[in-house]
Amino acid sequence: MNIWLQILINFVFSFLSAISFALLINVPHRVLLACGWSGAAGWMVYWFLHRAGFGNMVSNFCGTLLVGILGMIFARIKKCPVTLFNIPGIVPLVPGVPAYLAIRALVMGEFVKAEGLIIRVAIVTAAIAMGFMLAQLGSELLSRASKYCQKHWKRL
Amino acid sequence: MKDVPASYSHEYMQIVIDTCLTAGRLMIAGGSEMYRVEDTMMRIAKNAGIKDPRVFGGPTGVFISLDGGAYAQLKQVRERNINLELVAQVNELSREFAAKKLSLYELQERLNVVAIMTPSFPLWIQLIGAAVLSSTLMVLFTGQYDWPDFPAAALVGMVGLLAFDGAKRLSKIRFLSEMLAAIAMAAVAIGLHHLFPILKPDNILIGSLMTFVPGVALVNALRDLFSGDLISGIARSVEAILTAVALGSGVGLVMKFLGQ
Structure with a gap:
C-alpha cells in the first residue's frame, strides 16, 4: 500500500479511536477534539519509530511522552485535569494485541508462549507509565522555572 | 440561601x-x-x-x-x-x-x-463510539488493512457494549458483566466467521475487546504506584488484572465450545 495512504489512514484512525474512547468514558464534550489530537500525535510518533526499527518499548515511551506533554498544554488551555487528555490519548498505544494473544495462549494451554506475551504487556505498560512520569517531571520543572523567572525578573 | x-x-x-x-x-x-x-x-x-x-x-x-x-x-x-x-x-x-x-x-x-445526576452521553452515541473504536483500533493494531473485518469489528463492538449494558442491570458485580460481554462478543465474532469464512475472528476480537481491555486502568494503577500511592496502586492493578481475567475467560469459554 502507498506510504502516504498508510500515513493518512493511521492518522485519521488514531484520531477517531481516541475520540470514540473518550465518548465511552464520558469525557466532557468540549475537550473531545483535544483528546483526538493527542491520541493521533502519540500514535504517529509510535508508528514512525516502530517502522524505523526502534523496539516496542522505545516507541511506546516516546509516544506516551508526547501524549503527556500535549496533555499538559491542553490542560493549561482548557483548564481541566490532565487525566482527561491522557487517558483517551494512550488508547491506541496500550498493548491490546499482546494482551489478547496472551489470554488466547493461556486458554489454549500454551503456557510458555503466554509467559512471553505477558512479560511484553508488562514492559510496554511500564514504558507508557514512565513516559507519563517524565512528562509530568518536565512540566513541574517548567512551571518552577517560569515562577523563578517571574520572581527574579528584574535581576535577570 | x-x-x-x-x-x-x-x-x-x-x-x-x-x-x-x-x-x-x-x-x-x-x-x-x-x-x-x-x-x-x-x-x-x-x-x-x-x-x-x-x-x-x-x-x-x-x-x-x-x-x-x-x-x-x-x-x-x-x-x-x-x-x-x-x-x-x-x-x-x-x-x-x-x-x-x-x-x-x-x-x-x-x-x-x-x-x-452526572451528565453522560446517551447510549446511541456510546454505541457509535464503541463501533468506531473497535474498527479503527483493529486496523491500527493488526496493521493488516483487512477491510472485510472493518464492519464486522464495528458490529461486534456494539454487541459487546449492549451486552455489557444489559448485564450491568442484572448484576452488581462488574466482572460478571464484563465476562458476559466478552462471551457475547466472541460468540458473534465466531458466528460471523462461520457465516463468512473470509473474516478473521482473532482480528475482530482484538479490535472490539479494546472497548473493555483494562490497559488504561493498568497504566493508571502504575502511575499511582510510581507516585507513591502504594495501596491504591496495588488495588487498582489487581482490579485491572481481574477485568482482564474476566474478559479472557469469557472469550476462552466460547472458543473452547465453538472452536475457532
Missing part, C-alpha cells in the same frame, strides 16, 4: 467534612489519580479556612480529619469506573470555590447534584 454558620462551629466543621468527602468520593468513582483526589480535598478544606486538615484517599474509601483529629470521618466508595466527566466537574467546582465564586453551601449543593 442559608447563612454559613460561624467558622469553626460544630455545624461548619460538619459541612466542611461532608463537602470534602463527597468531592473525594466522586473523584475516586471517576477514576482520578489518587494524589489529585487528596490534593483536591486538601484544597477545599484549606480554602474553607481549616488550618491543618489531614486526608487519606484509598481505592475503596476516603478519610479526613480536621482540627487535630477532633472531627474525623470516612466515606466508602462503592462504585469505581472511568468517568472523566465526574473528575472534570469536581475539579471545576473546587476551582470556583478557591476563586470565592461559590460559598461552602453552594459547593456542597452542587457536589450533591453532580453525585446524583
Whole structure:
C-alpha cells in the first residue's frame, strides 16, 4: 500500500479511536477534539519509530511522552485535569494485541508462549507509565522555572 | 440561601467534612489519580479556612480529619469506573470555590447534584463510539488493512457494549458483566466467521475487546504506584488484572465450545 495512504489512514484512525474512547468514558464534550489530537500525535510518533526499527518499548515511551506533554498544554488551555487528555490519548498505544494473544495462549494451554506475551504487556505498560512520569517531571520543572523567572525578573 | 454558620462551629466543621468527602468520593468513582483526589480535598478544606486538615484517599474509601483529629470521618466508595466527566466537574467546582465564586453551601449543593445526576452521553452515541473504536483500533493494531473485518469489528463492538449494558442491570458485580460481554462478543465474532469464512475472528476480537481491555486502568494503577500511592496502586492493578481475567475467560469459554 502507498506510504502516504498508510500515513493518512493511521492518522485519521488514531484520531477517531481516541475520540470514540473518550465518548465511552464520558469525557466532557468540549475537550473531545483535544483528546483526538493527542491520541493521533502519540500514535504517529509510535508508528514512525516502530517502522524505523526502534523496539516496542522505545516507541511506546516516546509516544506516551508526547501524549503527556500535549496533555499538559491542553490542560493549561482548557483548564481541566490532565487525566482527561491522557487517558483517551494512550488508547491506541496500550498493548491490546499482546494482551489478547496472551489470554488466547493461556486458554489454549500454551503456557510458555503466554509467559512471553505477558512479560511484553508488562514492559510496554511500564514504558507508557514512565513516559507519563517524565512528562509530568518536565512540566513541574517548567512551571518552577517560569515562577523563578517571574520572581527574579528584574535581576535577570 | 442559608447563612454559613460561624467558622469553626460544630455545624461548619460538619459541612466542611461532608463537602470534602463527597468531592473525594466522586473523584475516586471517576477514576482520578489518587494524589489529585487528596490534593483536591486538601484544597477545599484549606480554602474553607481549616488550618491543618489531614486526608487519606484509598481505592475503596476516603478519610479526613480536621482540627487535630477532633472531627474525623470516612466515606466508602462503592462504585469505581472511568468517568472523566465526574473528575472534570469536581475539579471545576473546587476551582470556583478557591476563586470565592461559590460559598461552602453552594459547593456542597452542587457536589450533591453532580453525585446524583452526572451528565453522560446517551447510549446511541456510546454505541457509535464503541463501533468506531473497535474498527479503527483493529486496523491500527493488526496493521493488516483487512477491510472485510472493518464492519464486522464495528458490529461486534456494539454487541459487546449492549451486552455489557444489559448485564450491568442484572448484576452488581462488574466482572460478571464484563465476562458476559466478552462471551457475547466472541460468540458473534465466531458466528460471523462461520457465516463468512473470509473474516478473521482473532482480528475482530482484538479490535472490539479494546472497548473493555483494562490497559488504561493498568497504566493508571502504575502511575499511582510510581507516585507513591502504594495501596491504591496495588488495588487498582489487581482490579485491572481481574477485568482482564474476566474478559479472557469469557472469550476462552466460547472458543473452547465453538472452536475457532
